[in-house]
Amino acid sequence: MTGDYTTVTETWGLPASPEQLAMQYFRYRMGAELGEGGTVLEVGCGSGMGLPYLQAHASVTVGGDYTMGLLREARRHLPDANLVRMDAQHLPFLDRAFDAVLMLEMIYYVADQQAALAECRRVLKPGGKLLVCMPNRDRPDFNPSPYSTRYPNLGEISSLLTRAGFEARVYGAFAVETESARDRILGPLRHIAVRYRLIPNSMRAKSMLKRVLYGKLPALGAVHEGMADDTNPVELDASAGTDNRYKNLYAVAVSPSR
DSSP states (O other): OOSOOGGGSOOTTOBOOHHHHHHHHHHHHHHHHHTTTSEEEEETOTTOTTHHHHHHHSSEEEEEESOHHHHHHHHHHOTTSEEEEOBTTBOOSOTTOEEEEEEESOGGGOSOHHHHHHHHHHHEEEEEEEEEEEEOTTSTTOOOOTTOOOOOOHHHHHHHHHHTTOEEEEEEEEEOOOOOHHHHHHHHHHHHHHHTTOSOSSHHHHHHHHHHHHOSOOBOOOOOTTSSOOOOOEEOOGGGOOOOSEEEEEEEEEOOOO
16 A cells, blocks of 8 residues: 555545434445454554444554554544554454454555455464455446546456355445425535536545535544434345445455354
């Protein structure tokens, strides 16, 4: 991995839409449930906003990221967190060290995704679990992030995980809603913005745009219990290859038991 991912990462204090907060809460709640009571590694933890929530559910939590600026921000807010600079393709841990590994909203920045998944399997204990989540590139008006390499879709993430030796299930969440009156006004504008690449590149600029469109918004901070309503994921048929009904995909993979 190369580059500084600070500008495309959610950081403390940035304004966030209610849906953005709900998505943040959902992925960490799902990750915490997979690693309940065990040793948990978050690969690509960014500025660490999800680590306190994971720590409350796990026996040991480690957060790692490639960008030192993000790790320094995490340290300012979380002085006692276990933080490590790491490359997802070369994890600095012994074999079979973790009960759960989380790759939340980051795999699409990795150059060699197959190598990263192989590393996750290496550091997982037998029967350990991996959670990979990402935007669904097949949803309407999908907008790729700057610095991204490739967004696996439903069929591709299933194939990548199978080749890495996992047994995987893929879920969708946050359904693409029927257009509201507001959506009918903003939808065509968003379509034009995506088509002509007019959407701001940085998280900070996107937050400013959201303020203009939606008014005053809550700020991002430490993930905590009850910060958003619960969402139920729906298991998808990976053999279908694609599915455009959900905004996000969540792959849950299990390492071989021996």
